[in-house]
Amino acid sequence: MTRYEEVAAILRERIEHGIYRVGDRLPSIRAVCQELDVSISTAQEAYRQLMDVALIESRPKSGYFVLPSRVPSVLPSVSRPAQRPLDVSQWDQVLELVATQRDDNRLLLGRGVPNLEYETLRPLSKILAGLHRSTDLNGFNYDKLGGSPELRQQVARLAIASGCLLHPDDIMVTTGCQEALAIALRTLTQPGDVVAVDSPSFYGTMQILKANGLKALEIPTDPQTGISLEALELALEQWPIRAIQVTPTYNNPLGYTMPEARKRALFQLAQRFDVAIIEDDIYGDLSFALPRPRTVKSFDDDGRVMLCSGFSKTVGPGLRVGWLAPGRYRDQAMHMKYVSTGASATLPQLAVAEFVAKGHYERHLRFATRQYQRQRDIMISWVQRYFPESSGISYPQGSFLLWVELPAAVDCVRLNERLAQHAIHVAPGSLFSASGKFRQCLRLNYAFTLTSAIEDAVRTVGELAAEMVADARSHESCLIG
Amino acid sequence: MTRYEEVAAILRERIEHGIYRVGDRLPSIRAVCQELDVSISTAQEAYRQLMDVALIESRPKSGYFVLPSRVPSVLPSVSRPAQRPLDVSQWDQVLELVATQRDDNRLLLGRGVPNLEYETLRPLSKILAGLHRSTDLNGFNYDKLGGSPELRQQVARLAIASGCLLHPDDIMVTTGCQEALAIALRTLTQPGDVVAVDSPSFYGTMQILKANGLKALEIPTDPQTGISLEALELALEQWPIRAIQVTPTYNNPLGYTMPEARKRALFQLAQRFDVAIIEDDIYGDLSFALPRPRTVKSFDDDGRVMLCSGFSKTVGPGLRVGWLAPGRYRDQAMHMKYVSTGASATLPQLAVAEFVAKGHYERHLRFATRQYQRQRDIMISWVQRYFPESSGISYPQGSFLLWVELPAAVDCVRLNERLAQHAIHVAPGSLFSASGKFRQCLRLNYAFTLTSAIEDAVRTVGELAAEMVADARSHESCLIG
Known part of the structure; x- marks a missing residue:
């Protein structure tokens, strides 16, 4: 166990034992350094670890706070790619995503674009x-x-x-x-x-x-x-x-x-x-x-x-x-x-x-990341609410992209085809693999200002995905029956 | 002989016989079409041929005019490259030219940049x-x-x-x-x-x-x-x-x-x-x-x-x-x-x-090309005046780049080294060859507003080139003597 993992373990134990309770402010980085005799970067890394597992959060200019234990979402699984060199395919899929960035009527839920509407820009x-x-x-x-x-x-x-x-x-x-x-x-x-x-x-x-x-x-x-x-x-x-x-x-x-x-x-x-x-x-x-x-x-x-x-x-x-x-x-x-x-x-x-x-850049970063952090939690709550129950969800500590692993029965390339009728598009996981793996995964963007229209779209994605799961089950039971 | 070459020959004959004299306006394209029963593009191509050999010039909105026969400058010779596939070299030379486009105190006489000071921009x-x-x-x-x-x-x-x-x-x-x-x-x-x-x-x-x-x-x-x-x-x-x-x-x-x-x-x-x-x-x-x-x-x-x-x-x-x-x-x-x-x-x-x-684009083109045409003639006259006598000079009908072929004794890469003391840089011909041929050639830019400082620089280039020719001669006569 490295030093920062030790520090993280100590803090985690205190949270689990209720020494720091939900909503409490944790000791400052400096205080942890003094108490446990570690360097600032070790203390920071320990806090980062706790943020990664959603035990605490950082609030700008205020410090670190204990989070309510959220409905624990499962993380996506560790990838198991073919461990041999492969030629890359998938250009057609990529082109579909990147060729439609502007003037497209579809809601591109999976695009990699930040929010460009913030006043700080x-x-x-x-x-x-x-x-x-x-x-x-x-x-x-x-x-x-x-x-x-x-x-x-x-x-x-x-x-x-x-x-x-x-x-x-x-x-x-x-x-x-x-x-x-x-x-x-x-x-x-x-x-x-x-x-x-x-x-x-x-x-x-x-x-x-x-x-x-x-x-x-x-x-x-x-x-x-x-x-x-x-x-x-x-x-x-x-x-x-x-x-x-x-x-x-x-x-x-x-x-x-x-x-x-x-x-x-x-x-x-x-x-x-x-x-x-x-x-x-x-x-x-x-x-x-x-x-x-x-x-x-x-x-x-x-x-x-x-x-x-x-x-x-x-x-x-x-x-x-x-x-x-x-x-x-x-x-x-x-x-x-x-x-x-x-x-x-x-x-x-x-x-x-x-x-x-x-x-202006650092001011904009401070503002945008605060929004993104909040929007990440909203987007995760929508995915938890509307997507099939066993979906794995990432928990990023920065940026504005969410990765969701759906049940194996869902094929996100086909899901996109069905979503086209609703003028919605997600980034199917297969884009991110040389050989088109991760078809049951998708990428969502939470940089959007999260309106009810976006929520409706996320719900639609979840519902159509659930249909695919149900279809697969009934197909299976037909085969068995 | 193609049709437009025939038309060009007829017009050229009339100029040589003094039917159209220096400064005269030539018949319009339309008139030539009617007289000689050719298409507009054939007549245009014929006129372009005559411009290529500096017999006539086009003046915007006025027509085509017979030019005074200028001191006939020799064109550069036909290139005789090695006729087999070669690996390209010369990156160091190119880097020297392209890495110094801004904030350089040297006068880059050979750069490929248009004039950006015209009001029409x-x-x-x-x-x-x-x-x-x-x-x-x-x-x-x-x-x-x-x-x-x-x-x-x-x-x-x-x-x-x-x-x-x-x-x-x-x-x-x-x-x-x-x-x-x-x-x-x-x-x-x-x-x-x-x-x-x-x-x-x-x-x-x-x-x-x-x-x-x-x-x-x-x-x-x-x-x-x-x-x-x-x-x-x-x-x-x-x-x-x-x-x-x-x-x-x-x-x-x-x-x-x-x-x-x-x-x-x-x-x-x-x-x-x-x-x-x-x-x-x-x-x-x-x-x-x-x-x-x-x-x-x-x-x-x-x-x-x-x-x-x-x-x-x-x-x-x-x-x-x-x-x-x-x-x-x-x-x-x-x-x-x-x-x-x-x-x-x-x-x-x-x-x-x-x-x-x-x-604005077409307006700017009209203005800029009129300047460039005038500046081409000025630059050519400077080169004729200051460069070694047998230099070949191109005669472009557009753009802003002149190609000069100096006597074989001149090596423009070494010339550039000598010019560095005068804060002048030309584009040596070797840049334009896979194997570094054309070392006795150089490219000049006449998009500059042609001030006396530019004229001085062109004279310096010519003088240093002439020195190289003289050095070679004396070296030769030493060998003979």
């Missing part, structure tokens, strides 16, 4: 308008290939919160995090190479594997602690893996955050087998508690981690402002950046830089 | 500011994967002028023309494949070949009529060519425009060998005379031409608004677009769409 409009009013037409000129110095400086400043000490020159601006991921993969691999991925895994990255003729080796992944290091180690022994691609913080779609110790162990494992890591941290800043979790990159002492992130899930995906910290692979990554799109668009970079520099 | 700032003032935050959301419908409609409308009938759905918006080229090449090829290119050829495309492990087969190219169809045919017989990549209109860097008949013949050749064409038309709208030349795509009756273009050389490269008409390769290209950057940035697309829709 308003200053960005003003900043953009201001940039255009300025007489300087430099915004129409090429920016530096590596990105605007103003933006890179702000990204370096923000990265400190994730435990990374990056120089602005260690950062390359990209056209969205997608380009960062594509550059990282193309920098590290040749067609035919094998890439280890967590499973389920973000479909955008899977499709990059497909486009580059790479094979995905899906590693069993725990919905609480992330990619199985034990399975990964076996895979590294068995297969010629060129890179490990993971989303260890507020994982898309599973929602977990790998504990710090496991992040460190992941880095050490990569180091032992001399393999690079591509870390997708696009959701990392959307933490419900501060400080945000550390990245794997923060343990990187030899430059083998290529950290991919950006502002699509916080400030707005339409700006296409992403970034890459390419570590030791900088020169090659710069070439890939040049041939991919040249420099990225100038004005969005300058706007985001100013938005961050003036403190 | 101003409305774009207003449009952008207006977009941000609107309360709708959709600009921060993902756009459609294929691009904003508003923009695609405008692109389809503009494409008519190049002889293309495209439906908005035939067009995909990309993050600059660079992404269009990268997508086209990745759609058509696998690593190890051979791509035929004109020679010299745009370094950005060459570097895409390098990044994708493709081999370049450089085809001899005539500085007046473009890629040699005869050499290309031989190459198609001899090598397994997967795609032909050309810039047939206002070629970068050579400046030529392939005559229409040769464009058609190129298409037919590709058809006969069942090979795809990637056509780079990024400079096509910057025509000094209207109508602008047709594209190869305009002859495409079976969808084998992937047309790449955008607004980087007209409205502003920093917007990163490009587009691709992928023809029959649409599905595969859409996948490549998704994995490359997802949707492109939303606001620049909406801004360009409005800029075009309101007529």
Whole structure:
């Protein structure tokens, strides 16, 4: 048991024994440090563990509070993917989701888009308008290939919160995090190479594997602690893996955050087998508690981690402002950046830089994450109410994506077909697998302002899923009878 | 002799016989059509031929005029590349040029950037500011994967002028023309494949070949009529060519425009060998005379031409608004677009769409091309005055790039090193070759407002080049003596 697990166990025992009761404020981090003689980061990690299992919650500026024991929802099960390299399929399914982001009348319950209606985003409009009013037409000129110095400086400043000490020159601006991921993969691999991925895994990255003729080796992944290091180690022994691609913080779609110790162990494992890591941290800043979790990159002492992130899930995906910290692979990554799109668009970079520099970004994060945390609980309660009883539900401590595992009888691709009549669309789990597994799973977005229309839609999804379960049962009993 | 060549010969004879004298206005296109009983496009093509050899010029809204016979400058010679597939090198040289586009104190005489100071661009700032003032935050959301419908409609409308009938759905918006080229090449090829290119050829495309492990087969190219169809045919017989990549209109860097008949013949050749064409038309709208030349795509009756273009050389490269008409390769290209950057940035697309829709684009083109035409002549006169006497100079009828072939003793990579002391940088010809040929050539940009500082810089380039010629001579005579 690590030190923070010990601390978490002590606190948990006190809660279970009623020493801290529902609604009580727990001792501050500082108080725990003093009492138990541990470091701040150990105490924070222990609190994070307790949040992960929904025993406590963090309330901004107030502290940590004991939660009422909610109807205990089952977590999704640990994935058991085929442990051999596979070609990626599923492009048709992905296209259906991504090609319909705007001007579609369907309610896209599974899309990966943040809430763009919050007032705390308003200053960005003003900043953009201001940039255009300025007489300087430099915004129409090429920016530096590596990105605007103003933006890179702000990204370096923000990265400190994730435990990374990056120089602005260690950062390359990209056209969205997608380009960062594509550059990282193309920098590290040749067609035919094998890439280890967590499973389920973000479909955008899977499709990059497909486009580059790479094979995905899906590693069993725990919905609480992330990619199985034990399975990964076996895979590294068995297969010629060129890179490990993971989303260890507020994982898309599973929602977990790998504990710090496991992040460190992941880095050490990569180091032992001399393999690079591509870390997708696009959701990392959307933490419900501060400080945000550390990245794997923060343990990187030899430059083998290529950290991919950006502002699509916080400030707005339409700006296409992403970034890459390419570590030791900088020169090659710069070439890939040049041939991919040249420099990225100038004005969005300058706007985001100013938005961050003036403190609007952190203010917006505080506001948005508070909403998301509340909305997560509402969405979970709806899923518990309307979905088949044995559904597993994730419990993310950041971001705005929920993963639901329905009974095996439900096929979410077919469910989507039935939902089309109701103008509703979910993200079927099969998107997140090389070979179309997880068909009984789906991803929901709770960044929406949760109106009764959304509740009705969630209920409809649950009802149609229940019908599929009932159909399967009656089919079974027919076979038996 | 084709019909338009006959017409051109008749007109040329009349000029040479003094029937039309220097400064005279030539008969209108319509008058020529009536007199010689030819079609409008034949008459236009004939006039274009005469402009290509600097016998006449087009003055907007006035007509065609006989030019004073200028000191006849020699054209650069026909290229004689190694006619076998080569790996592309030269990345270090390209990086030096593209990594220093902003905040560099050097005068980048060879950069590929249009003039962004013209008043006719101003409305774009207003449009952008207006977009941000609107309360709708959709600009921060993902756009459609294929691009904003508003923009695609405008692109389809503009494409008519190049002889293309495209439906908005035939067009995909990309993050600059660079992404269009990268997508086209990745759609058509696998690593190890051979791509035929004109020679010299745009370094950005060459570097895409390098990044994708493709081999370049450089085809001899005539500085007046473009890629040699005869050499290309031989190459198609001899090598397994997967795609032909050309810039047939206002070629970068050579400046030529392939005559229409040769464009058609190129298409037919590709058809006969069942090979795809990637056509780079990024400079096509910057025509000094209207109508602008047709594209190869305009002859495409079976969808084998992937047309790449955008607004980087007209409205502003920093917007990163490009587009691709992928023809029959649409599905595969859409996948490549998704994995490359997802949707492109939303606001620049909406801004360009409005800029075009309101007529600002065509107004800006008229103004900018008039400036560029005048500045071409000034730049040519400087080169004639200051460069070694036997230098070959291109004579483009559009765009803003000049190609100069210096005496063989001049090495423009070394010239650049000497120019660094004067804070001047040219684009050495070796950038435009897979194997670093054309070291005695360089590219100049005449989009600048041509101040005396620019003239001084051109003189410095010429003087240092002349020194290199003198050094070589004295070295030679030493060897002899």
